[in-house]
Amino acid sequence: MRRLPALLLTAALLSGCQTADDAMTTNAAPAAVTGPAASAIAGDMASRLAEQIGPASAATTIKMEKDKSEFATALEAALKGWGYTVVTDGKVAKDVKPVELAYAIEGFDGQVLARVSTPSIALGRAYTPTAAGATPASPLSIMQRN
Numbered sequence: 001m002r003r004l005p006a007l008l009l010t011a012a013l014l015s016g017c018q019t020a021d022d023a024m025t026t027n028a029a030p031a032a033v034t035g036p037a038a039s040a041i042a043g044d045m046a047s048r049l050a051e052q053i054g055p056a057s058a059a060t061t062i063k064m065e066k067d068k069s070e071f072a073t074a075l076e077a078a079l080k081g082w083g084y085t086v087v088t089d090g091k092v093a094k095d096v097k098p099v100e101l102a103y104a105i106e107g108f109d110g111q112v113l114a115r116v117s118t119p120s121i122a123l124g125r126a127y128t129p130t131a132a133g134a135t136p137a138s139p140l141s142i143m144q145r146n
Helices: 003-017 035-053 070-081
Strands: 061-063 085-087 102-108 111-117 121-130 133-136 141-144
Touching: 035 070, 035 111, 035 121, 035 133, 070 085, 070 102
Parallel strands: 061 085
Antiparallel strands: 102 111, 111 121, 121 133, 121 141
């Protein structure tokens, strides 16, 4: 019975990663993730994204939607902490091809499902929020796109 929430969460992660085209969704129905939990989740997702797309370089610019939520602010800070240039105003130099980043964070049965995606990869993971932050409640889901 304890595995049922994990199975449902895995199914949600996998179904959320499937798309009919290259369209990405952004923070459509955010969960109320604040403070230490937002920072912990954003930090983990940023590190996992860095593992997948490679280290930051002068040519690596990430483009995010402008969002004032605590999770979006924490995700931007975490990506910058990994050395990436993050653009939220849409203004990118003509010679720069940014990596488009979409993200979503949703509440589910007392847990939080965080998803981060680029045109080439989608990551998802469930977390259990705590007063001191958040702990991963599922393995990292990785979907690579061609």
